[in-house]
Amino acid sequence: MRIITAFDNHSYSxxxxxxVAKLAANTWADxxxxxxxxxxxxxxxxxxxxNKLKHYRNDFLAQFDGRxxxxxxxxxxxxxxxxxxxxWELIGYSQEGDFRKKLLIxxxxxxxxxxxxxxxxxxxxxxxxxxxxKGLDCQWNGQTDLPQRVAKSADCSTLVIKEKKSPDTITCxxxxxxxxxxxxxxxxxxxxxxxxxxxxxxLTDSKGVGGNEKVETRMxxxxxxxxxxxxxxxxKLVRPEELEEYVAQVSRENMVALWMGKKxxxxxxxxxxxxxxxxNSSQSSVLILR
Amino acid sequence: MTIGLIALxxxxxxxxxxxxxxxLANDISIQLQxxxxxxxxxxxxxxxGTGWVRRTWERGVKxxxxxxxxxxxxTEKVAVPFIGFPKVLIGDRDSVILKEIRKSGYxxxxxxxxxxxxxxxxxxxxxxxxxxxxxxxxxxxKNLVSSNTVALLCGDGANYKDLIHQAITILKCDHIxxxxxxxxxxxSECEISTEKKEAGNVLFEAEKLLEAAGIQPIxxxxxxxxxxxxxxxxxxxxxVVSSFPSKTCPRLKVLAHCPSPVLLCKxxxxx
Numbered sequence: 313m314r315i316i317t318a319f320d321n322h323s324y325s326x327x328x329x330x331x332v333a334k335l336a337a338n339t340w341a342d343x344x345x346x347x348x349x350x351x352x353x354x355x356x357x358x359x360x361x362x363n364k365l366k367h368y369r370n371d372f373l374a375q376f377d378g379r380x381x382x383x384x385x386x387x388x389x390x391x392x393x394x395x396x397x398x399x400w401e402l403i404g405y406s407q408e409g410d411f412r413k414k415l416l417i418x419x420x421x422x423x424x425x426x427x428x429x430x431x432x433x434x435x436x437x438x439x440x441x442x443x444x445x446k447g448l449d450c451q452w453n454g455q456t457d458l459p460q461r462v463a464k465s466a467d468c469s470t471l472v473i474k475e476k477k478s479p480d481t482i483t484c485x486x487x488x489x490x491x492x493x494x495x496x497x498x499x500x501x502x503x504x505x506x507x508x509x510x511x512x513x514x515l516t517d518s519k520g521v522g523g524n525e526k527v528e529t530r531m532x533x534x535x536x537x538x539x540x541x542x543x544x545x546x547x548k549l550v551r552p553e554e555l556e557e558y559v560a561q562v563s564r565e566n567m568v569a570l571w572m573g574k575k576x577x578x579x580x581x582x583x584x585x586x587x588x589x590x591x592n593s594s595q596s597s598v599l600i601l602r
Numbered sequence: 603m604t605i606g607l608i609a610l611x612x613x614x615x616x617x618x619x620x621x622x623x624x625x626l627a628n629d630i631s632i633q634l635q636x637x638x639x640x641x642x643x644x645x646x647x648x649x650x651g652t653g654w655v656r657r658t659w660e661r662g663v664k665x666x667x668x669x670x671x672x673x674x675x676x677t678e679k680v681a682v683p684f685i686g687f688p689k690v691l692i693g694d695r696d697s698v699i700l701k702e703i704r705k706s707g708y709x710x711x712x713x714x715x716x717x718x719x720x721x722x723x724x725x726x727x728x729x730x731x732x733x734x735x736x737x738x739x740x741x742x743x744k745n746l747v748s749s750n751t752v753a754l755l756c757g758d759g760a761n762y763k764d765l766i767h768q769a770i771t772i773l774k775c776d777h778i779x780x781x782x783x784x785x786x787x788x789x790s791e792c793e794i795s796t797e798k799k800e801a802g803n804v805l806f807e808a809e810k811l812l813e814a815a816g817i818q819p820i821x822x823x824x825x826x827x828x829x830x831x832x833x834x835x836x837x838x839x840x841x842v843v844s845s846f847p848s849k850t851c852p853r854l855k856v857l858a859h860c861p862s863p864v865l866l867c868k869x870x871x872x873x
Contacts, residue, residue, distance in 0.1 A: 516718065528614040535617060536678070544746040546861060547618070550719040558719070 313341040317441040318348055318428045320453035321364055324443035328473045329368050332441055333375030334505050340382055340413060344435055347419040348427045357400045357419040362392050369417050383415040398422050424453060425461045432468055441471045450592050460588030463600045469498055470600045472591050479567035479596050483511045486571050495571050495601040496537055502599055503543055511546040563594035571601040604632040604772050606710040607703060612674045619714030619743040622863060624680045629777040636688035637702060639695040640667040664690045696732035703736055710739050710772060717744040721858040739768050743863040752778055753839040756804050757785045757853045761845040766811045768867040769843045782808055782819040785832055787852035792827030792835055800824045833859030841865055
C-alpha cells in the first residue's frame with residue numbers, strides 16, 4: 313500500500329501527521345509526505361514549507377516510538393535537492409536501502425490540485441490523505457474547493473480529514489453487489505485508527521431487500537469479513553432514490569466513507585460533482601474509496 | 603436457564619440474529635433450538651399424492667433444507683449453545699412456528715429482521731399471526747450492538763409490570779445493566795428529562811419492581827419527541843425491551859425506526 317499525504321503550512325496539516333502515522337503503522341504502507349507550494353521559487357523550495365516538512369517527518373517517525381520502525385529514521389544533514397523543475401526531494405537519509413518501507417519527503421510547486429494528483433499518479437498511490445479546515449468551509453492552503461477537487465478527480469481513494477475531533481462512528485456506503493477487498497480493508501484500517509463504530513449502508517433494489525438474494529449474500533460476506541476482524545458492523549439498507557438525502561443527513565454527524573469504484577452502482581448514482589459537494593458539506597472527515 | 607427458539611433461513615437477517623444470539627449467550631444463561639421452515643411449493647405439494655409418496659416427497663424436501671441450514675451454520679462459524687440439530691418444518695411459516703412454540707413451551711422466540719429505511723416490513727411482522735399470537739416474548743434482531751446496557755421502554759398504556767418481569771427473567775446477569783425510559787410522543791426535537799413525575803407513577807413503580815429484583819437502573823428518564831428522533835437516541839442500547847405495541851401506539855414507530863434489537867414482551871398469563 314502506498315499513501316500520499318499532502319501538506320501545506322496550516323495547523324490542520326500538522327494535526328493529521330499522527331493519524332497518518334497510525335494508518336501507516338497499521339498497514340505498513342510506503343509513504344510520501346508531499347508539501348505543495350503555489351509559486352515556483354527557483355532552485356530551492358520555500359524555506360518555511362521545507363522546514364515544516366522536516367518537522368512533520370520527525371513527528372511522523374516519533375509516532376513509532378517503542379514500535380518497530382519500518383522507515384529510515386536517521387536525521388543527518390537533511391536537505392531538499394532539486395529533482396526537476398518544481399520538484400524537490402529531501403535527501404540525506406536512505407529512502408530505500410535496507411529498510412522495508414519507503415518514506416519520501418517531497419515538495420512540488422504549481423497548481424496544488426495538479427501537483428497532488430501528479431504525485432499520486434506517478435507513485436501509483438492507493439490513498440491520498442489531506443487535512444482541511446473544519447465545518448462547511450473546507451479550505452486547504454486558502455483555497456475553498458481544493459479538497460473536494462482532489463476527492464472528485466483522484467483515481468485512487470481519498471481521505472479528507474477535517475479539523476475536528478476523531479469520529480466515533482464511520483458510516484460506510486458500500487455498493488454491496490461488488491466491493492473490492494482493498495476498499496473493505498481500507499475501511500477496516502480507518503475504523504481501527506479511530507477506534508470507531510462502523511455502520512454499513514447498503515442499497516436495496518426496486519424489488520426490496522427480500523427480493524434480492526445477491527445483495528443479501530454480498531452483505532452477509534461483508535459482515536463476516538468485519539466480524540472476523542472483531543468489528544461489529546451495523547447495517548442499514550436504503551433505496552437508491554433515498555441515498556443522496558441519507559448521505560447528506562449522515563455526513564452532518566459521522567465520518568462518511570463512500571465507495572466510488574468504477575464498478576460501483578454508487579458511482580452511477582453519485583456524480584463526481586456530488587462527491588465534491590459531500591466533501592464540502594460534511595461536518596466530519598470523508599473517505600472516498602476507489 | 604432460558605430456552606429459546608431461533609428461526610433461521612439462509613439469509614442476511616438470520617446471519618445477524620445468529621451472531622447476536624451467540625453474543626447474548628456469552629452473558630445470559632440460554633439454550634437455543636434452531637428452526638427452519640420450508641414453504642411447500644403448492645403445485646408440487648398437491649401433486650405429491652398421499653401416503654408414502656407424500657411422506658417420501660416431504661422427507662426429500664426436509665433433507666434438502668436440513669443440508670442448507672447446516673451449510674449456513676458451517677459458513678457462519680458462530681458458537682451458539684444449541685439444544686440439538688436444527689428442526690426443519692414444512693408448511694406455512696407463521697402457523698408451524700406458532701405450533702412449535704406452543705408445543706415445546708419456549709421462553710423466547712428470536713429472529714432477524716433487516717434494518718431498512720422501509721418500516722413496512724416491521725409493521726408486517728408486528729401484525730402477523732405469529733407475533734400477535736405467540737405466548738412468549740419475541741426478540742427481533744436488526745443489528746449487532748456491543749453495548750452492555752438494555753433499555754426498558756415504557757410508555758402511556760404500556761404494561762410495564764410484564765415488561766420488567768420478563769426482561770429480568772431473561773436478561774438479569776452481572777454483565778447487563780438497565781436504563782428505564784418512558785417515551786411520550788411530541789412533535790418536536792427529542793428531549794430527555796430526569797423528572798420522573800412527568801411519567802406519572804409509572805417510573806416510580808417500575809423502579810420499585812426493579813429494586814425488588816435487586817436491580818438499580820443506571821438512568822431513569824423521560825424521553826419526548828418524534829419516533830424517529832427517539833429511535834436514534836435508543837441506538838446505543840444493546841437491546842430495547844418494550845411491551846408488545848398496539849397498531850396505534852406511538853412506541854410502535856419508535857421500535858420500527860430503532861436500529862437496535864428489540865424484545866417485545868407479551869402479557870404473561872403463566873404467572
